[in-house]
């Protein structure tokens with residue numbers, strides 16, 4: 001065995017190189033949709049990618065990237081995204097899948113021009129065309145590029161490839177509203193001391209997991225729905241959705257994600273036992289009222305404990321109910337007599353709960369905070385109230401301008417952020433649905449992409465100047481997602 005490579009490096013090297021390749025290649029591919037082949041940006045991105053590619057070829061002899069289902073294999077090593085590059089991996093995977101390209105191989109060091117040829121060929125492919133890989137092969141042959149191979153994406157039969165974005169939107173909406181209906185049903189069952197429809201909860205959360213895994217933007221848009229009368233129902237469903245989306249990003253396996261959703265859905269179950277007068281009180285609570293309010297984590301845990309039919313799931317759900325106000329450093333409530341560590345589910349539900357509680361208007365909080373402010377508070381309290389690593393991922397997920405943000409643009413237009421960019425470098429350039437006023441009422445205008453460039457000046461056509469509070473403008477953000 002040659003021993004020029006240290007053991008540690010040898011173990012981590014494929015993951016590191018594979019990640020570097022995916023990151024730089026994806027950036028270049030994305031660049032082709034925005035910039036001309038001759039532009040300086042493309043030159044820079046090409047050089048960055050080329051350096052990685054040729055470095056790998058020099059080191060390993062060749063470079064082979066293969067996509068099998070939703071996994072990447074780099075020179076036959078399975079590589080997993082870390083929290084930091086999760087989004088890049090996911091979007092790159094979506095881009096390749098759309099084009100039905102299942103991998104590529106470079107057998108020799110490349111020139112910049114050949115690399116550009118490849119990315120522009122890939123970039124120009126039709127969506128969902130099975131023979132795309134053949135046309136790329138032909139084009140490469142035609143240009144005498146022999147060192148690059150591309151492969152077809154093999155889809156397994158059970159993979160549901162036909163669901164389009166409209167279909168997914170519909171599906172997500174259905175999951176969302178059915179979940180709200182379900183929470184209502186649960187609350188009634190508790191009041192009437194009837195057994196809870198547990199199978200239904202599991203199924204709904206599995207649907208939610210499916211929707212989030214395909215594309216979480218619709219569900220994360222729906223959480224903006226304001227509902228003063230049924231606040232608790234929406235809140236429970238929102239916490240479940242944030243928890244699932246967050247859990248997915250930190251790599252919790254699919255089968256546990258639905259349990260996490262359940263833990264979110266039932267975290268405030270104890271509130272069903274708190275008198276309405278206290279729950280809905282807008283004035284300051286008296287110390288007695290506060291202590292009743294603060295009993296809801298324990299009451300909720302007791303309710304869950306009593307449901308034996310939940311089996312192993314009940315332990316997971318108790319984590320959400322019992323721990324969501326406990327805080328990372330255990331300074332919250334209920335007070336503990338013994339030190340313990342907050343569970344992963346508990347830490348996730350805490351973050352989801354805190355954010356949702358502040359971002360939406362409630363009886364007790366007429367003007368909710370704008371998202372930036374809440375994320376700021378969360379960052380400040382990271383390590384005290386919240387798990388610092390998970391907060392970081394959460395902030396990344398919500399983004400600089402999350403869905404539903406009311407933005408003022410440099411063109412003096414106003415609009416609602418309706419789609420965020422998955423590319424972390426373009427988080428400040430979402431798609432915005434413009435708003436205009438007619439007869440004293442606001443209307444939805446066209447949707448503009450803030451990545452759009454002005455051809456003459458070479459600058460972006462529109463940029464966000466600042467965010468505004470939609471409630472102060474009487475704008476119902478949810479309308480933009482339904």
Ligand SMILES: [Fe+2]
Nearest residue numbers: 267268324325
């Ligand atoms: Fe709570």
Ligand SMILES: [Fe+2]
Nearest residue numbers: 235267268353
């Ligand atoms: Fe809550």
